[in-house]
Amino acid sequence: MLHTLRLISFLTTFVFLSACSTLAVDVPLVYKIDIDQGNVLTQDMVNQLRPNMTKRQVIYVLGSPLLIDPFTTNRWDYVYSVQPGGEDRFEDRIALFFAGENLIHVEGNLTPALNPAPPPPTEMTIEAPKRELKKTLYEMIVGVFSFDDD
Template sequence: MLKILISIAVTASLLAACNVPSFRLDVQQGNAIDDDKVAQLREGMTARQVAFLLGTPQVKGTFVREDRWDYVYYHRPGRGASELRRVSVFFDHGRVARIEDTQAPGG
């Protein structure tokens, strides 16, 4: 009889725990990328001007490509879809030659 009561109590506790909504934290990593600031980027800008607008890049050149800065932003909300965005700025002789954005402004 005691085993049955313990089993019922444990089962009821487990079922009650299943109905409690769990809390999930938002996870944000990388550089927050502002659409307005990305829109201000222009070919011919200096590296210093780019750093003033977007801040220090997440990845600033590598041994393979010294002329590329990558700004990466990842956001996983507690509920809903994740967002991954990357803005790459390519330099030629210290000036912006091209900009690649994985997300169109406003989207």
């Protein structure tokens, strides 16, 4: 009886281990996540930059800068780095230069387009045709009891 239980447990263990080894070959063992770092920068955001914008307006458009050099506060750096799961990393950089509180110059691999296309309209105008409205129930009841000649 004891030998039979050992044999059954050995065979059961063997079957489970062989099944696990075939699963390990078919299923990928490592999942690599996307890694985003820095300020999200898009061309649409950069196209909103204009000369003489104040620092506050720039923060409204792009967010707080990633780097502000404490020795030269007239330069702000924005960096956005993305590495999609296990692929090569790519980076967008932009440097903004200020004279006092006003933006004077933009450098980097994302620069404002000279004449960006206007954004597509989000509103639509529909003209409804005129129609004759029927009298409401209230108007019909009042009309029965009124002495107006219509």
